[in-house]
Amino acid sequence: MEIRGRRSPKTFFVREARPKRLRESTWKTFISSPVALLGTSVVLLVVLFSYVGPLLYSTDQIHTNLDQIRLAPSGRFPLGTDDLGYDVLGRLMAGGRASIDVGIAAALLASAVGTLYGAISGFVGGAVDAMMMRVVDALIAVPALLLLLLLASMFTPTLFVMIMAIALISWVIPARLVRGETIALRSREFIEASVGAGAGMWRVIFKHVIPNVAGVVVVQATFQVADAILLLAALSFLGLGPPPPATNWGSMLNQGLNYAYANDWWLIYPAGIAIIITVVAFNLLGDALRDSLEVRLQRR
Amino acid sequence: MTRFLLRRTGQAVAVVFVVVLLVFILAHLLPGGPRAMLGLQANPVTVRQFYAENGYNRSIPVQFGKYLWRLAHGDLGFSYHYNAGVGTLLVQTLPRTALLVGFAYALGLLIALPIGVLQAARRGKFVDHALTAGALVVYSMPAFWLGLVLIIVFAIDLNWFPAEAPQGQTVGAVLSQPNALVLPVLTLAAGTVVVFSRYMRSSMLEALVQDYIRTARGKGIGEGRIIWRHALRNAILPTITLVGLSLPFVLSGAVVIEQLFNYPGMGLLFWNAAIVHDYPVLLGFTLVVGVAAVAGSLLADILYGIADPRLRVGRSS
Numbered sequence: 040m041e042i043r044g045r046r047s048p049k050t051f052f053v054r055e056a057r058p059k060r061l062r063e064s065t066w067k068t069f070i071s072s073p074v075a076l077l078g079t080s081v082v083l084l085v086v087l088f089s090y091v092g093p094l095l096y097s098t099d100q101i102h103t104n105l106d107q108i109r110l111a112p113s114g115r116f117p118l119g120t121d122d123l124g125y126d127v128l129g130r131l132m133a134g135g136r137a138s139i140d141v142g143i144a145a146a147l148l149a150s151a152v153g154t155l156y157g158a159i160s161g162f163v164g165g166a167v168d169a170m171m172m173r174v175v176d177a178l179i180a181v182p183a184l185l186l187l188l189l190l191a192s193m194f195t196p197t198l199f200v201m202i203m204a205i206a207l208i209s210w211v212i213p214a215r216l217v218r219g220e221t222i223a224l225r226s227r228e229f230i231e232a233s234v235g236a237g238a239g240m241w242r243v244i245f246k247h248v249i250p251n252v253a254g255v256v257v258v259q260a261t262f263q264v265a266d267a268i269l270l271l272a273a274l275s276f277l278g279l280g281p282p283p284p285a286t287n288w289g290s291m292l293n294q295g296l297n298y299a300y301a302n303d304w305w306l307i308y309p310a311g312i313a314i315i316i317t318v319v320a321f322n323l324l325g326d327a328l329r330d331s332l333e334v335r336l337q338r339r
Numbered sequence: 340m341t342r343f344l345l346r347r348t349g350q351a352v353a354v355v356f357v358v359v360l361l362v363f364i365l366a367h368l369l370p371g372g373p374r375a376m377l378g379l380q381a382n383p384v385t386v387r388q389f390y391a392e393n394g395y396n397r398s399i400p401v402q403f404g405k406y407l408w409r410l411a412h413g414d415l416g417f418s419y420h421y422n423a424g425v426g427t428l429l430v431q432t433l434p435r436t437a438l439l440v441g442f443a444y445a446l447g448l449l450i451a452l453p454i455g456v457l458q459a460a461r462r463g464k465f466v467d468h469a470l471t472a473g474a475l476v477v478y479s480m481p482a483f484w485l486g487l488v489l490i491i492v493f494a495i496d497l498n499w500f501p502a503e504a505p506q507g508q509t510v511g512a513v514l515s516q517p518n519a520l521v522l523p524v525l526t527l528a529a530g531t532v533v534v535f536s537r538y539m540r541s542s543m544l545e546a547l548v549q550d551y552i553r554t555a556r557g558k559g560i561g562e563g564r565i566i567w568r569h570a571l572r573n574a575i576l577p578t579i580t581l582v583g584l585s586l587p588f589v590l591s592g593a594v595v596i597e598q599l600f601n602y603p604g605m606g607l608l609f610w611n612a613a614i615v616h617d618y619p620v621l622l623g624f625t626l627v628v629g630v631a632a633v634a635g636s637l638l639a640d641i642l643y644g645i646a647d648p649r650l651r652v653g654r655s656s
Contacts, residue, residue, distance in 0.1 A: 051472075051474065051475040173353040173357050176357070178361070180354060180358060181361070181628060181629040182588050184591040184595070185591050185594070185609065186625065188609065188610070191613065192613040192614070192621060193370060193618075265479065272481050273483065278614065292483070292487065295487075299491055299495065302495075307484075311480075311484040311488070314484065315479050315484075318478075318479035319475055322479060
């Protein structure tokens, strides 16, 4: 059993080993699972809320309005307004968009880079592999949040910088996973046959390795969306996220913190609960995907 | 065994080298180069002097050599913001963070171990699922938000505990305000409970299917005794190792907690440094935590190899 990854033991709802019926399709396993149903529908709801919501409930999230600061929830403002006069419900949608944008973009980028890196490292092997893996080990050793704070302090924290920074610290997990899978695959007959027939490294990686590790990568990427959303929230809460008028759930809480004593609960609870719901949903989705794709992560 | 130790140590040295290299590269990626460490207002004379002293005007390999040399002498850099050496600052703030993290660890283990054992014993039953769901929710909850809610409920509404952590300079002064430690410790412990109880659960599940458990059952030993004596003793070792290895991550969690509760430890120091762009502190702290993490995992592997003979062979990198 090995733990070094940033999210090794945190598998929550994994279906207990169950003999898989012959020819039962991945898709069938997925849709018959209540965990998958819950995870998928909540993720969809959050996405609809954040991206389609602003079309139905249009608010000004750019200009401050000091005539309407910190108003309690009412008919006009279902979740009240914040200290700059922004409508909190509208801000929750805008913040959700930023959180999901960063989460998904960072996870995609990290998975793409990590998959290639891991596949090359595992395929080439030997001293090159050893060297490439020490780089991964080093990046895993330094806690993500510290590196992220350092990067956010160095560069102006725009959304783009956030995505790059989170991807920069997250690609090592898929890299290590894919490297392990690649080493296992390399000794299989179909890859040996391919190499024997004269296929080069790139052909083997793109034709054989990547299709075979896709499941592992997809599951890991789903968890990384959840982790990236939490990282962005923590960073923004610490005041090192994208500056206003841009917002996300973490920066909303950073602002709300100042009015905790004033009992402005609508500045504290909605954004926090939004983070929890979204992160839970992505984790459930990851667990369900893992079950249906029959992927084993980080365990031996 | 010796071969394993040698290879493992060699790997760790290589990883430490990469961590150092990484921090060195980051210092050069600072906006404006290493001069950024002096702050925005540094005048050209100071910059020139700083570059000459630290060799930043030489070629990159020479700079890296000089950097290694300084590190080898325990020089982690100088914070011009605090006008103190980074090493000194870390040593000053370490005891307070150690106190916070220590209490959180103790409380976390105290709660997590029974939860993990209970879940493994009732695997697949309602209790197991309920606790798993609870763990997932707490795992998905930002620690700062949990802390914020605890402050609102217990400090503002009920007025049971102060919202600010102890401000004392020494360990004794901090401990003289136990009330003020409650909320920060609780908040930090919540995250550790989730992770530790998951470790304990899976470790117990692994232990419960071993042959010696079947033997014990066959001998007619009661289920309670099997779980608490036979399985737990074997399951606790891997858990403790994993718990030890998660220290760097708990430490980074302390950054958030210390900032929220204004607790003057290493985390608050690091956060302040990020806000005021005090790069020597940021780089020095990152380096120390990275190296400590590598050393910790090396130590864990060595101790594990000594404690569990089954692992001495057949381990691959």
